[in-house]
Amino acid sequence: MSYEHKLKSLGVILPSPPTPVANYVPAVKVGALLFLSGVLPFRDGHLLLTGKVGDGLSVEQGQEVAKIALLNALAIVRAEIGSLDRVLRVVKMVGYVASAPGFCDQPQVLNGASDLLVAVFGEEGRHARVAVGVAELPRQAPVELDLLLHVKD
Amino acid sequence: MSYEHKLKSLGVILPSPPTPVANYVPAVKVGALLFLSGVLPFRDGHLLLTGKVGDGLSVEQGQEVAKIALLNALAIVRAEIGSLDRVLRVVKMVGYVASAPGFCDQPQVLNGASDLLVAVFGEEGRHARVAVGVAELPRQAPVELDLLLHVKD
């Protein structure tokens, strides 16, 4: 099954790709490497949730937010290279989780994104990953994802 | 106009490239990808400002600091590849902003660097970007930039 069909079979509908509001672009491709800008959990032009995980937001809410952020990343990928079927491998994801003091389950939060990557892309969706807890993210987003993909040149 | 001339026409003079004080180097080139070490806002051997944006430092000061950090990055690029005119594309910038609790305008701060990149390199200066707020940066720098460029091999 193609990745686009797999996405559809999972009932996932991608949002419109987010529009940068400053002098940067959603992604830059160099050869077969596609570097994405950081994505936030936008839905219908608004952040799904704001705040810090571990204080007000639960791990489960963090996972949902990570998944929504990933949908924004996939929307960028499709817009940049025409179709998810041109993805060869999800190479790496750095996930930043806005964390309340003492919260250290960032990996569980990011599974919300990693699990969907593997559900859509299978073995080619298994990526290197870095999980970091940070003090503050743009617009008080609870999660920001930074993705690198290997795509058809 | 060449990028070096454009820089001059903007009245920008690059500092001496910063010297790492430990077992690392300012940049490593692999093929046509130039990976830079993190740059801080040094001017004449000292940080232009220290502290956190949103507490003592304004967004405007943060933007100025981001611009100065970028000049250090461009100085490294010139030293590594001989001339800014050998830049093919600014691929990506990860910007870390030392943020006071509750400060979430990291993107505005980083525009101080992004705007200059586009002023110098035009369309080839439009980069993928990740904006992150962090607790502490080396030497209490308010901003640290991590850049990746595509350069002539």
Add this chain to the structure above:
Amino acid sequence: MSYEHKLKSLGVILPSPPTPVANYVPAVKVGALLFLSGVLPFRDGHLLLTGKVGDGLSVEQGQEVAKIALLNALAIVRAEIGSLDRVLRVVKMVGYVASAPGFCDQPQVLNGASDLLVAVFGEEGRHARVAVGVAELPRQAPVELDLLLHVKD
């Protein structure tokens, strides 16, 4: 002397490579670039130390922890490409240091890893580096390292 022999001559024994507990993998190779997942200072299945540098943990303890995290990274590299002797260059290390408020000596902490890289790989171990202080890391690890290497294809 080969890198594997150099490592042995330094008396360094690598741990078993850490096993990801979620839908990600220890490393992904694209062409000659090997992207590693973030590594924590595991020894015998447990974190060597937990907590924040600058509050409870000294710079020296942070350096030791950075070194142990690096050993986990080298174990992944060996497992992925068969031998450290297939490393062409250590390209880049992003080091995240869990930092107490006001602690800004992240570069000194990361020297614990950078010094060992140069001890093992010599000039080819000199890497671009980004040092960042963060609020919280997974499992309360004091240090997390994110490495990129150029390896034989």
